[in-house]
Amino acid sequence: MCGRIGQVRPMLASPTDSVPTGPAWVHEVKWDGMRVLAEAKGGQLRLTSRSGRDVTAAFPELAPLATLYDDMLLDGEVITLEDGVPSFSALAERMHVASARKAATLAGARPVTLMAFDVLRLLGQDLTEQPWTARRALLEQLELDGPRWQVPAVYDDGAGLLAVTAEQGLEGVVSKRREARYTPGRRSPDWRKLAHRPTLSVVVGGWRPETGSATRLGAILAGVPDGDGGWAYVGRVGSGLGGRTGQALRDRLTEAAESPFATDVPVEDARGATWTEPEVVVDVRHLGRGSSGKLRQPSLVAVRTDLRPADLSELGDA
Template structure:
């Protein structure tokens, strides 16, 4: 099963038909417990159970349940995608166990899709939420975060606290697996963006050490529009990790549908636009390029098709 997705809101929905939650800056995960075994799946269906050993205890909570939620890593008490990035791609159980001690995560469970063999997806959100709260899922590694009636007040509070934003949900909405629904609407604060990598440039003074990536966003015609060069945040181990992921993606020409400025294109190595990364910026300038972009991490939970889907929604 793939998770239900939220559409972008053009304002916080008002009225008693809606309920509102904090939008967490993390990784969307489905937690499937069955016969004493826990399987954690990313939004793309990848099994990420080994990456988060501190969540293994969920297998002992109930005999059978399927939870939808977000895995977050806290940095100074605030969820940080950059802090989570080093946890998302770990495939070594030993390394994951070490990171669980030094960089622990928390699973924010916000929906219940199955309980004791009963599929709950056709039930309204309000019924699923009532059952979820009755399960009393509380520990140092997972929790059921609260919901709020006043979305505008929550939006202001999350902005003041440095949180990512708000997700508003229609109380009567069923759960639509894999679909982006207007019954769930997201209102983010942060100017972060998921982009594809279409090329890279070497670090100054080197020929093979990654110093910056060239990124793109959907162009509205199924291709990719060049959005700028990102170097901040890629020093040291982060750049080496991204460089290794780009090695097998090499191609001879630019994958972008528009022209890459000469100052960015000279000396660049082109790659197939399949790797999705998260960047933070000050928005776009008059040329359409990202202003002062900084790399936050690889989005292994997203595919290029996901980015096109969002742009077309």
């Protein structure tokens, strides 16, 4: 049963390499924002993050949503738009704000929008056992078309939506089985996600060992040209380093006495690191950059033996 919001966790989508096809599936835009459950109860709104943290104070502009229905629980994504496209980095400064005064100021300068894509409870009725088609029909009947919230469209053509989202710079596509019930807290194959991950060529400036090993790569520390002849740190890459790829990369790295980065490396990233000469270029896929400039969810694609570090000033995301 779907009880109070504190007892519920969002249903999660499983990664996929291709958009599912056929009439059993429906497709939505994958929004680059913050997943929340929004509960309206007795004229009050409570927003809870995917981790269960209460983030209501951070988004005061969404409070009027609670006046629409006496009891409602929505699943959705809070986004901030920049030039018509969701910007996670623009949203990041809002996500952890606890001060009501600061939140109000930020809401006035850069308001968020709630993209409500599911309804889990309405007027005391648990809807999680209902198929997606029934929940979606009810969601559309709620007429949630407000200044700071909306119900995004759904599409039958997943491949077409994937192409359009790539063209428009959106994050990707989420595909949902029409007859799927809502399974709180579970990563389900009935929901599948495919994100567009741009590729960036970076220089390796350090590495950290894999847990339990002194020699195998657990992560590399990446940088890009800072515009002044140095290297700006853009994050720790820990995915894609297994097997021969990681060992071959490790063999190419030359130890250095100090960090090659002109910008600060966070303590949690630098801990246990071996610095290297900025000589090796690799490609990483990622989901854009956060407010600090670090890459989001980077993963190693390939070692670029055809590129020198000096070439990177001419390259960007591909």
